Amino acid sequence: MIGRLQGIIAAKHAPEVLLDVNGVGYEVHLPMTCFYDLPEIGKPVTLWTHFVVREDAQLLFGFNNADERALFRLLIKAQGVGPKMALGIMSGMSANQFIHSVRQGDVSTLVKIPGVGKKTAERLLVEMKDRLKDFTGADFDTGLPGAAPSNMGMALSPADSAREEALSALLALGYKDNQATKVIKQVALDDMSAEDIIRAALKAMM
Structure with a gap:
């Protein structure tokens, strides 16, 4: 089990980060609420991780602290909730x-x-309400921190590159292509980074 990784950020492509740990690159999937808080490429970071082994893949999910990882682990124990949905x-x-x-029993937000x-939302509320009864996350962040600009997609203009990366991230999180494309057109400005567009798009859809 890989429970924690400490290394240097080699690349960022939301919602995935490539972490260089003593010369070994680990591809780690993060919730966007954690991804926003990552330092810039080339900077050190420590991630709490959850390792998932499937027949067709081995996946690492990363979090900024142990409490966020604990919540992820509670989510994937719920009926019908896999790692991808928990990430979403x-x-x-x-x-x-x-x-x-x-x-609060807020079904409308979860759907x-x-x-x-x-x-699924109703079942999730019932299952998680009991599991979260005594759950206190001292390290939870209540907001969505600002994001470091991304340097991906050099063949496109900075604005187009940011939009393409944001679309890729939303698709990876499970949103439909037409839904993601539409909301990006609504929220994206030319001076926004990919992470800023993703944050605005997720806010608009929620």
Whole structure:
């Protein structure tokens, strides 16, 4: 089990980061609420990780602290919730916002997450309400920190590159192509980084 990684950020392509740990590159998937808080490429970072082994893939999911990882692990224990859906949930809202939604029985917010229908949301609220009863996350962040600009997509203009990267990230999180494209057109400005566009798009869809 890989529980924590400490290394240098070699590349960022939301929602994935390439972490160089003593010359070995680990591809780590992060919720966007964690991705926003990453330092710039070339800077050190420590990520708490959860390792998933499937027949067709081995995946690493990363988090800024142990409490966020603990919430992810509770989510994937819920019926019908896999790592991708859990990543989408934690990307669409902060951990504190999710806990608040569960405690308030807020189905309408959860159904806006890709792949979460009304029945899944209702079941998730029932299961998570009991599991989160005594759960306190001292390290949870209540906001969405600012993002470092990305340098991906050099063949395109900076504005187009940011839009393409934002679209790729939203698709990876489970949003439909037409839905993601439409909301990016609505929120994207030429001076916004990819992470800024993703944050604005997720906010608009939630």
